[in-house]
Amino acid sequence: MNCNNDCGVLYELTAKGKFTILHRFAGGKTDGCYPQGSVLQDTAGNFYGTTLECGSNNYGTIWKVSNTGTEAILHNFVGFSDGCAPYAGVARDLTGNLYGVTYGCGPNNYGTLYELSAKGRLILLHSFAGTDGVNPYGEVLRTPKGTLFGTTGGDDCHVSCGTVWKYMP
Secondary structure, eight states, X not given: OOOTTOSOEEEEEOTTOXXXXXXXXXXXXXXXXXXXXXXXXXXXXXXXXXXXXESTTSSOEEEEEOTTSOEEEEEEOOBTTTBBOOOSOOEEOTTSOEEEEESBOSTTSSOEEEEEOTTSOEEEEEEOOBTTBSOOOSOOEEXXXXXXXXXXXXXXXXXXXXXXXXXXX
16 A cells, blocks of 8 residues: 555654654555554553555554654555454553554454464454454453453444453463
8 A cells, every 4th residue: 555655753742842753654555554442551662553555455554653753564464364444553461562452354344352462473363254253453451450441432333232241271
């Protein structure tokens, strides 16, 4: 996808009003486009988030931008095996694993809940099936004990009008 230099940015706005672009998303096959959801920062100053589209399969990405502005794509979504269109940002545990949801695709085509291990392996935790909700796009909340919570959108009320879900590892 070609965004014509309008694929989104990661920026910083200081308390004094200074605006700085930390990373400009390029789109296409090598970068994500249209960042969505919250941005997470770790204790080392690295930022984590998702893009709705682009990446190697045009199904969105999970990205990391270092505190010096260097970007790394941590995962390119494939579609029906792991999900697509991650509208929400990610949650992180103390060991560096990231958790999030995709709005669509996945084995049941209603979105997924995933874990991206600190070593870069994506683990499909749940594929929404309709009876448990469809199209999750809100942020994932993680308790200190590791329980994950979130909501589904329920855009298709013939299947589901939305749910609140809980996942215990």
